[in-house]
Amino acid sequence: MKTKIRNGLSDIWIMFWRCTLNAIRNPETLVMSIVAPATLMFLFVSVFGGAMNVGDYDFTNFIVPGIILQCIGQGVVSTATSVNSDLKGGIINRFRTMPIAKSAVLSGHVLAATIRNLLIAFVIIAVAFLMGFRPDANLFQWLGVIGILTLYILAVTWISVFVGLTVSSSESAISILALVSILPFFSSGFAPTETMPAALQSFANHQPMTPVIETLRALMLNGELGKNLQLTLIWWIAILVIAYLASIQAYKRKLTI
Amino acid sequence: MTAQVDEQSYSKVKHTYIHTYVCMFNLILREMNMMEEKQTIISVTSLEKSYKNFEVLKGVTFSVTKGSIFALLGSNGAGKTTTINILSTLAKANSGKATILGYDCFSQADQVRNYISLTGQFAAVDEGLTGKENLRMIGSLRHLKDVGKKADGLLKKFGLEEAANRRVLTYSGGMRRRLDIAMSLLGEPQVVFLDEPTTGLDPQNRLGMWEMVRTLAAEGTTVFLTTQYLEEAEQLADYIAVLHEGIIVAEGTPDKLKALLPQGMVEFTFHSMEDLKRAEKVFAAYRISSQEQSKSMIVFTDSSLDQFTDVLNLLKASGISVSDFKQQKPTLEDAFLTIIGEKKEDLTHEN
Numbered sequence: 001m002k003t004k005i006r007n008g009l010s011d012i013w014i015m016f017w018r019c020t021l022n023a024i025r026n027p028e029t030l031v032m033s034i035v036a037p038a039t040l041m042f043l044f045v046s047v048f049g050g051a052m053n054v055g056d057y058d059f060t061n062f063i064v065p066g067i068i069l070q071c072i073g074q075g076v077v078s079t080a081t082s083v084n085s086d087l088k089g090g091i092i093n094r095f096r097t098m099p100i101a102k103s104a105v106l107s108g109h110v111l112a113a114t115i116r117n118l119l120i121a122f123v124i125i126a127v128a129f130l131m132g133f134r135p136d137a138n139l140f141q142w143l144g145v146i147g148i149l150t151l152y153i154l155a156v157t158w159i160s161v162f163v164g165l166t167v168s169s170s171e172s173a174i175s176i177l178a179l180v181s182i183l184p185f186f187s188s189g190f191a192p193t194e195t196m197p198a199a200l201q202s203f204a205n206h207q208p209m210t211p212v213i214e215t216l217r218a219l220m221l222n223g224e225l226g227k228n229l230q231l232t233l234i235w236w237i238a239i240l241v242i243a244y245l246a247s248i249q250a251y252k253r254k255l256t257i
Numbered sequence: 258m259t260a261q262v263d264e265q266s267y268s269k270v271k272h273t274y275i276h277t278y279v280c281m282f283n284l285i286l287r288e289m290n291m292m293e294e295k296q297t298i299i300s301v302t303s304l305e306k307s308y309k310n311f312e313v314l315k316g317v318t319f320s321v322t323k324g325s326i327f328a329l330l331g332s333n334g335a336g337k338t339t340t341i342n343i344l345s346t347l348a349k350a351n352s353g354k355a356t357i358l359g360y361d362c363f364s365q366a367d368q369v370r371n372y373i374s375l376t377g378q379f380a381a382v383d384e385g386l387t388g389k390e391n392l393r394m395i396g397s398l399r400h401l402k403d404v405g406k407k408a409d410g411l412l413k414k415f416g417l418e419e420a421a422n423r424r425v426l427t428y429s430g431g432m433r434r435r436l437d438i439a440m441s442l443l444g445e446p447q448v449v450f451l452d453e454p455t456t457g458l459d460p461q462n463r464l465g466m467w468e469m470v471r472t473l474a475a476e477g478t479t480v481f482l483t484t485q486y487l488e489e490a491e492q493l494a495d496y497i498a499v500l501h502e503g504i505i506v507a508e509g510t511p512d513k514l515k516a517l518l519p520q521g522m523v524e525f526t527f528h529s530m531e532d533l534k535r536a537e538k539v540f541a542a543y544r545i546s547s548q549e550q551s552k553s554m555i556v557f558t559d560s561s562l563d564q565f566t567d568v569l570n571l572l573k574a575s576g577i578s579v580s581d582f583k584q585q586k587p588t589l590e591d592a593f594l595t596i597i598g599e600k601k602e603d604l605t606h607e608n
Contacts, residue, residue: 014398021385021386022385025385025424089384090381090382090437094440095398097345097370097375098370098395099370099399256348257348
């Protein structure tokens with residue numbers, strides 16, 4: 001039993017290592033993970049920053065959570081494309097004819113994506129800091145930020161895994177997942193929802209991105225959490241569970257030949 | 258005096274006894290060796306598999322002897338890959354039984370996976386990693402010791418030393434194939450499955466692959482390969498099973514199979530259907546296969562001059578004129594046609 005667990009963990013570690021090496025060596029992924037977030041941050045602060053008035057907040061402080069979610073949305077796309085190409089190539093059959101846990105392949109992808117996307121968030125916060133972002137959070141609030149981000153990343157990564165398992169080509173995976181990176185724009189991430197047209201306002205107030213953004217903002221800027229933390233947990237734990245179960249089902253179906 | 262004699266005869270008797278024992282022991286040893294030689298490692302009984310309503314395997318039965326090279330020969334769509342998928346624990350059969358070393362390929366898949374490796378038709382390599390990293394990955398997943406050393410050894414054996422630290426993305430088709438096989442051999446599996454190992458290879462790489470298969474078998478590994486080429490099966494295999502539309506239509510050693518298959522053939526093309534029908538009667542004593550669309554007919558011979566002249570004389574005597582004729586060696590396709598043709602005839606006779 002003990003060796004079984006040890007072997008299982010080592011299998012996941014090897015799969016993680018494989019996904020990470022692939023990501024580091026793929027220039028596209030690297031650009032998506034570091035250059036794009038930094039550019040987006042720069043663009044918003046320097047181009048729109050002067051023209052925007054977001055009430056009590058400094059604009060740079062205000063948009064950091066929105067940028068993080070938007071960039072993570074782009075960051076998980078590569079998970080879908082690599083899961084998809086794993087299934088199309090012969091490598092998945094090699095893994096399946098070896099004495100390793102079936103779940104190790106997907107777990108490796110998810111673990112690699114989680115760490116990569118946490119890194120993306122870190123890059124954004126660092127770049128934001130250079131551009132005038134001044135958070136006001138204590139250690140526990142920062143731990144809360146990491147916790148909420150991890151939950152969000154896990155959920156969208158499993159969505160990405162599900163998309164990668166079900167679409168026929170990586171092109172369609174990219175277009176479906178564009179939704180995840182567009183949704184933060186229609187939330188309280190880049191402008192207060194009160195300034196939006198009525199219909200959009202009610203959508204923005206009730207979609208799952210808004211409570212995450214509000215929670216992250218409150219934690220980083222030492223503001224009022226209100227009901228946002230509960231809402232975030234309910235929304236994203238539910239999404240995570242559904243996306244995980246759907247992925248496992250899709251994986252099983254895909255592997256039945 | 259008497260005591261001495263007794264002692265002598267006693268030692269003689271003792272000697273004979275010992276001798277008998279040694280002989281018996283040797284005999285048992287030999288018997289055991291022979292059993293070991295003939296030990297069945299893969300056993301397949303009445304295997305059936307269908308996808309939706311399409312039956313791919315319709316009751317396949319065969320067994321593979323330990324340490325031998327077994328070739329499953331068949332054209333595209335015969336069910337070769339499906340058979341390999343079931344044996345290598347990827348797919349579940351609808352009915353029938355498949356075991357490797359006594360373990361069931363479905364219900365005891367985890368045990369089976371400890372003893373096998375699969376090299377499929379698509380190279381199962383990670384393109385983003387280097388050749389060496391690919392080998393290290395598989396070695397670590399198999400929980401081997403000295404993975405680095407083993408990886409280096411295989412890279413050398415397969416002529417990939419120089420490319421070891423290059424990403425597989427930059428490899429040629431032949432190099433990918435070699436790395437693919439090297440990855441399969443890590444951990445010294447007892448049974449190696451090779452699904453059409455030479456399809457798409459140039460002649461030189463093909464010979465290299467044959468050499469590799471022979472070396473593997475010489476080292477005691479059981480090799481199970483599929484192929485579309487009769488020649489390849491003849492060259493490599495100790496035992497061949499011919500799969501056609503989900504049924505084993507013929508099996509045996511290459512020599513036995515060769516005797517079963519026609520060696521030569523003459524093809525005639527006629528001016529009309531009536532001529533074709535008449536010719537069929539003329540060659541009643543021969544194996545024939547006629548194609549009504551092209552108004553042509555193949556007469557199989559043993560490739561001897563005697564039979565060839567006899568065939569021509571028979572046609573001449575009948576007075577049927579032909580528009581064209583040619584003599585050639587039968588291809589695998591033709592060989593299949595005769596075997597299948599005879600099977601069908603057998604069935605209609607039974608009915």
